[in-house]
Amino acid sequence: MKGARGFLGLAHGSLESHLLYRQAGGETGAKCLVCQAHGLMLRRLLADPTEYDTPLGALPELEVETPEPAQAAARRRVSSRPPALHRSSHPPPSSPDRSDLAWIQQIFANIQVDGRLAHARFGEYTLRTALQPVLSLAHHKPVGYEALLRAYDAQDRLISPHRMFRKAGDDAIALDQICRALHVQNCVLQGAADNWIFLNVSPALILEGHSTRTILPRVLEHYGVPAHRVVVEILETSAYDEENLARCVQYFRDLGCLVAIDDFGAGESNFERIWRLKPDIVKLDRSMVVEAMRTPRVRRILPGLVSLIHEAGCLVVMEGLETAEHALIAMESDVDFVQGFYFGEPRSCLSPDEDYREVLNELFNGFQDRVRRQSSSERSVLAHYSKKFEDAALLFRLGGEAEHAFADFLALGGVQRCYLLSSQGVQVGGNIGTRQAARRLDPRYLPCADAEGANWFRRPYFRRAIAQPMAVQVSRPYLSIADARACVTFSIAIPETDGVRVLCADLDWESFVS
Numbered sequence: 001m002k003g004a005r006g007f008l009g010l011a012h013g014s015l016e017s018h019l020l021y022r023q024a025g026g027e028t029g030a031k032c033l034v035c036q037a038h039g040l041m042l043r044r045l046l047a048d049p050t051e052y053d054t055p056l057g058a059l060p061e062l063e064v065e066t067p068e069p070a071q072a073a074a075r076r077r078v079s080s081r082p083p084a085l086h087r088s089s090h091p092p093p094s095s096p097d098r099s100d101l102a103w104i105q106q107i108f109a110n111i112q113v114d115g116r117l118a119h120a121r122f123g124e125y126t127l128r129t130a131l132q133p134v135l136s137l138a139h140h141k142p143v144g145y146e147a148l149l150r151a152y153d154a155q156d157r158l159i160s161p162h163r164m165f166r167k168a169g170d171d172a173i174a175l176d177q178i179c180r181a182l183h184v185q186n187c188v189l190q191g192a193a194d195n196w197i198f199l200n201v202s203p204a205l206i207l208e209g210h211s212t213r214t215i216l217p218r219v220l221e222h223y224g225v226p227a228h229r230v231v232v233e234i235l236e237t238s239a240y241d242e243e244n245l246a247r248c249v250q251y252f253r254d255l256g257c258l259v260a261i262d263d264f265g266a267g268e269s270n271f272e273r274i275w276r277l278k279p280d281i282v283k284l285d286r287s288m289v290v291e292a293m294r295t296p297r298v299r300r301i302l303p304g305l306v307s308l309i310h311e312a313g314c315l316v317v318m319e320g321l322e323t324a325e326h327a328l329i330a331m332e333s334d335v336d337f338v339q340g341f342y343f344g345e346p347r348s349c350l351s352p353d354e355d356y357r358e359v360l361n362e363l364f365n366g367f368q369d370r371v372r373r374q375s376s377s378e379r380s381v382l383a384h385y386s387k388k389f390e391d392a393a394l395l396f397r398l399g400g401e402a403e404h405a406f407a408d409f410l411a412l413g414g415v416q417r418c419y420l421l422s423s424q425g426v427q428v429g430g431n432i433g434t435r436q437a438a439r440r441l442d443p444r445y446l447p448c449a450d451a452e453g454a455n456w457f458r459r460p461y462f463r464r465a466i467a468q469p470m471a472v473q474v475s476r477p478y479l480s481i482a483d484a485r486a487c488v489t490f491s492i493a494i495p496e497t498d499g500v501r502v503l504c505a506d507l508d509w510e511s512f513v514s
Helices: 002-023 033-046 056-061 069-079 098-110 161-189 203-208 215-223 242-255 271-277 286-294 296-311 324-333 357-397 435-440 443-448 460-467
Strands: 112-114 117-122 125-136 141-152 196-201 230-235 258-264 281-284 315-318 415-421 427-432 486-496 499-508
Touching: 098 117, 098 161, 098 215, 117 161, 125 161, 141 161, 161 196, 161 215, 196 258, 215 242, 230 242, 242 258, 242 271, 258 271, 286 296, 286 324, 296 315, 296 324, 315 324, 324 357, 357 486, 357 499, 415 435, 460 486, 460 499
Parallel strands: 141 196, 196 230, 230 258, 258 281, 281 315
Antiparallel strands: 112 117, 117 125, 125 141, 415 427, 415 499, 486 499
């Protein structure tokens, strides 16, 4: 394999050098040494490792003209990797270079079809495809399949994709191109090409530049797959040259493909890349659902995160779902698509009888039952506190002092604070609370504890109370600035002779839902 890697690394460098050589006007009608060497090396790479091939030492026997100084300089660039070619965001020309075509033809010739399955060779390794469904929760069916590499060594032992690409070294780009052609071929054979085909793109390909990406349109044309059926998955990582990454994304988009950011939420994830690249799909990393299982706060955050990604114009896939509870978290988060072992493991052969409606119906029934139970429990708690808050407001309206009027309400437990607002939303006086609530106050947030004179006009609970006097309003859970905890606010506007005052009380929502 070491020899094959060396060959391919040289073949790839030779192609780029040859293109630079031709652009510089170095080829004048003589046979091109680089083209012939390129074809020889491609044959060696893709051939069965047990077959004998002409050694590279035979190359000097090729009949070539003695190069001029400019040609000699071009030949020297063959042995040292040349600078990247000019990068463009537009699709490649309709008539590619003959070296490009030779490489593509070698890829196609290397893919062997046996019934409804195809495999390819890469040195001593055999490459196969496994397809994992990506399901739409709304449609109760697969809308696409992610094509995954399954590599086997000479002893038929499975090699992980990560290890396979690490072994490929400088040939990772060639391996990526071979895998992409193989995956598209298998999707066609398995009848999966009528849905989206999710193809992972090697980071090395993105870093390399435009010339290495021109393989994809030729592959799609060869197998009769329209570009709009392809979702190009780009791994979320900080290793990219951002300018080149943007060009790469634009290239695939101009080609007609959809673009997805993969593994969002792991490692170097950031929203800046979503704003700038504007992907069509964002795939949430499995670590997010695992953390949501452990941490109630993360579980509450996920729906907001998904909503934010939706606002950015992206559909959302939650991947790595392995249990029913994982799937329920995906439902709660309002993602569009799901993927994981709970719904289907990666398989080489797709069955025409596959039906996911049973598992999805079971999931929906479980989700509906949970929502009903949760809603019933929340409604019971909120109704109890709402009634006590209304009683406190009545006492206050009858002329009672605020501390006295709120005494019974504060004694219920779970109440963080009560306070009074003017008709302009400005807090009149400080917070009213119990000694126990004061002891629970996190000292790190003391700068925000004194709210006298604070203006809460922008809060929906205040505006709704003003719009509907003498009716208790209950807010949705939100993060309180006073202690950075989730709370629910009760509010009621009480008309008085000199205007309107709004009574408010914050309930510690985290103590009820955690």
